[in-house]
Amino acid sequence: MQGKRAADSLGLAAVAKRAGLSTATVSNALNRPQIVAPKTRAKVMAAIAELQFVPNRSASALRNGVGRMVGLLVPDILNPFYAAIAKAVGESARRNEYVLALCVSGDDPEVESEHIRVLAEQRAAGAIVVPLAADDTRLNHLRLVGAHPVLVDRHWQVDDGCSVMIDDVEGGRLAVRHLLETTDGNILVVNGSGDIPQCADRSRGARKALEIHGSSSSRLTEIELDEMTIEAGRVAVEAIDLDEVTGIFATNDQLAVGCIRALEAKGKHCPGDVAVVGYGDLALASEAITPLTTVRQPTDVLGRIAFDVLLDEIERPSGHRHQSTLLDPKLVLRDSAP
Amino acid sequence: MQGKRAADSLGLAAVAKRAGLSTATVSNALNRPQIVAPKTRAKVMAAIAELQFVPNRSASALRNGVGRMVGLLVPDILNPFYAAIAKAVGESARRNEYVLALCVSGDDPEVESEHIRVLAEQRAAGAIVVPLAADDTRLNHLRLVGAHPVLVDRHWQVDDGCSVMIDDVEGGRLAVRHLLETTDGNILVVNGSGDIPQCADRSRGARKALEIHGSSSSRLTEIELDEMTIEAGRVAVEAIDLDEVTGIFATNDQLAVGCIRALEAKGKHCPGDVAVVGYGDLALASEAITPLTTVRQPTDVLGRIAFDVLLDEIERPSGHRHQSTLLDPKLVLRDSAP
Incomplete structure (x- = not known):
């Protein structure tokens, strides 16, 4: 909320006033730095720093040890099934002020491993994963840095973590x-x-x-x-x-x-x-x-529940219990079999 | 590369050895913490910290002032045109070791603004944006924190920033x-x-x-x-x-x-x-x-070029010059008009 207010009140005009420059000059300093004198650019940057209009969530998250990023790892984003899951997970992430890191493996296990490594290195809070294979040892890379994996469209023993599937x-x-x-x-x-x-x-x-x-x-x-x-x-x-x-x-x-x-x-x-x-x-x-x-297939519910159980695992470390969710699909009647 | 080697050498066995515990206990400490004594869990966590097997890129990026995250803001991820752009941009981001934050506006200007605010707060290095409207004042939120916006599928005066479009x-x-x-x-x-x-x-x-x-x-x-x-x-x-x-x-x-x-x-x-x-x-x-x-429409080239010009803007702040790229589409002949 603080961030929202800050962003709402943000404007070139405020920066210009603080720096004692025109808004046109501030705009140039930001958009066309090559045509603005270094001294003037420095004034603009100083004013921006003083105003601190956009809180650095990335820095504060790091201080608190809680990242606001979760990953979504899918085999293919052109497949409408995965795209629909991405849409639903993205909506939940936004509502909860998390950034969603999109990771597409392209059906390549090496690319998948690389994404898992980068998510771990970036200290993602968790990841919703449609893995290429049942082999989940690589997902331990995430657990080892405190990031929580949730499986989607694949089964997991409930002891190993949360999963959400369609029946x-x-x-x-x-x-x-x-x-x-x-x-x-x-x-x-x-x-x-x-x-x-x-x-x-x-x-x-x-x-x-x-x-x-x-x-x-x-x-x-x-x-x-x-x-x-x-x-x-x-x-x-x-x-x-x-x-x-x-x-x-x-x-x-x-x-x-x-x-x-x-x-x-x-x-x-x-x-x-x-x-x-x-x-x-x-x-x-x-x-x-x-x-x-x-x-x-209820992809919207699937994505929403996957995010909800992930959030519970991230934000309630002591109260959380792993769960497997199985969702019912629905028959839609049209002309081919009325 | 260092991270890759570190991740490759990572294993429960190494952690177990360091902690003087069995791999089964380490696995339980990570996956089923509720069944492991707090003291044992602490040992596992200490061993992990000592081994430092996964570098914290997020922390080092922050120290260096360079984030490894870029945003992709599109109206709709179920639209195959935008999904294809997401695929291409994601591939380039991965090759360059950037995390891609997927932001879907759902054709809602308020949601779009919220995504821009969060990208700014998270100190994204840049963002590839298919904006809902020509009005680009909101994109200044990004510039004000040093994040570079690149427009896709929309025109921009070349002075305002880089853009990539299909003709x-x-x-x-x-x-x-x-x-x-x-x-x-x-x-x-x-x-x-x-x-x-x-x-x-x-x-x-x-x-x-x-x-x-x-x-x-x-x-x-x-x-x-x-x-x-x-x-x-x-x-x-x-x-x-x-x-x-x-x-x-x-x-x-x-x-x-x-x-x-x-x-x-x-x-x-x-x-x-x-x-x-x-x-x-x-x-x-x-x-x-x-x-x-x-x-x-050459969505793969579009996504790749958008990422390339963004990378140039991020990594060569003094040498970079904004550019507008217009890509030629191609006629594909099939039965309906041979």
């Missing part, structure tokens, strides 16, 4: 339950690699829905694709015999759009012949020619 | 020149509001292409839409008589996709009857059913 088993279950309730035939799951934890969870959820519904497991077929793109989905589904299939669960929205294009190429209608459910609720889902029924 | 007049010219060279009829420009500088520039470029081509200005019609979405483009173009039109220049990719849908609804073929050129080269452009010919 992808539940997401898969919601998607396939909807297809079982609205269509009569077989279900095709178009998935990414089972080595990706999220893909494995979505598949598990799909089978769980079948089981709860009391259907035979033979009603469900699953294919695993190396790439989760529109094109990969289209090519794979065009090559498959869909005679008994009335519902497709694609484990991301790109695959779902590809599936719909494959159906069209085969002369089948979506949703009339085959209903399609996607996953993610990207912009793509609502912008597609056949808008997608899809599983929405 | 949208050139982008508009490239788009319409291509339509004039490949089709014979009239051109329709589907634009956003002329109050948006980028939209005004793209329109100016379109007219420039017509002039250079020696065509009558009557060959070009322009409509201005309040929203630049797929739906807005579709609705607007469905309502227009396209009898003489053989080319559409839509000033973003969303509008272009909407135009193609409107053409289909009217029983016209793209590109056979009407060729369509978009702007932006978003993921959408290559993923559309009719992949878009579009104007690609």
Whole structure:
């Protein structure tokens, strides 16, 4: 608040008055120092120092031993899922007067390690991390300097620290339950690699829905694709015999759009012949020619909770207890599977 | 480099050895302090302090008066254009061992001011800013504490500071020149509001292409839409008589996709009857059913140059001269206007 008042009252005019110069000269000294005499520049700098209009939070934080910076480490900022998390975490950080250091690993473990090192060196108060691998020994670099790591979208033993995840088993279950309730035939799951934890969870959820519904497991077929793109989905589904299939669960929205294009190429209608459910609720889902029924991930809540538990860990060192939070996704109904 | 070596050699084992404890106890002291006796915790902390394995860059930066943090202030991180800039700036920052503070204004001038105040209070070395308004008096808050602002995607008098922009007049010219060279009829420009500088520039470029081509200005019609979405483009173009039109220049990719849908609804073929050129080269452009010919903005170069000029301003205070950089966009040919 003190900082806000100080900044509000800040102005070139105040500096000019203090320095006994015109505001134009002060402006020049700041913006075009090369055209202002060194002596005049020194006067301006002295006036600024005297007025101390902007408190140095960085210095006071250091004196108090509490940094006002937290890191956000994500694999890719162009991926809308991570961008949405960045937006939510950034909003919470701002409200709590923390600076958010954006660290993008670009799926490179070495770059990830480097970011962790720099966050430790800069004495970040904590970091919200979507790690590339389950291996968390590198996160100890943060703990060793008193910075608190919180995992997002990855699991941690609760003893190791706080984590916030979306329940992808539940997401898969919601998607396939909807297809079982609205269509009569077989279900095709178009998935990414089972080595990706999220893909494995979505598949598990799909089978769980079948089981709860009391259907035979033979009603469900699953294919695993190396790439989760529109094109990969289209090519794979065009090559498959869909005679008994009335519902497709694609484990991301790109695959779902590809599936719909494959159906069209085969002369089948979506949703009339085959209903399609996607996953993610990207912009793509609502912008597609056949808008997608899809599983929405609560990225805003995810980011907010991640920041809240981090703040608790930073600011209540004795009272804090680690916690794992699992958030429920939601099915959004649109034309592709009404 | 010193920090990197230090971090590489860091390990629980070293701390355990120094403290005369097991690595398991050190791990517990860091991760589950509640189950470790205060005396043991103190031993671990003392060993860590003695080893000083992670240099405190924040403290040394403060002593030297040089911060290793720069800000990036953008209106929206979900917008792929700004996300791409964030990616490029982040990469440059990392290579130069700067922390990048992500500040998202959410199109709210008050939030933008708050971010500027916090960056000043934290003594950022500089900030790369996509400001909401041309009014740059608030950026003086940064200059007053010695932080250097660089504008991106907005113009500044070169005396006021460095700026990096994409030449949208050139982008508009490239788009319409291509339509004039490949089709014979009239051109329709589907634009956003002329109050948006980028939209005004793209329109100016379109007219420039017509002039250079020696065509009558009557060959070009322009409509201005309040929203630049797929739906807005579709609705607007469905309502227009396209009898003489053989080319559409839509000033973003969303509008272009909407135009193609409107053409289909009217029983016209793209590109056979009407060729369509978009702007932006978003993921959408290559993923559309009719992949878009579009104007690609060099966001990677934009981000890199913005960081380079900022670094020059930070690290060469006497040698630095402000500069305005204008980058050329590029036409990417795909099916919608081959």
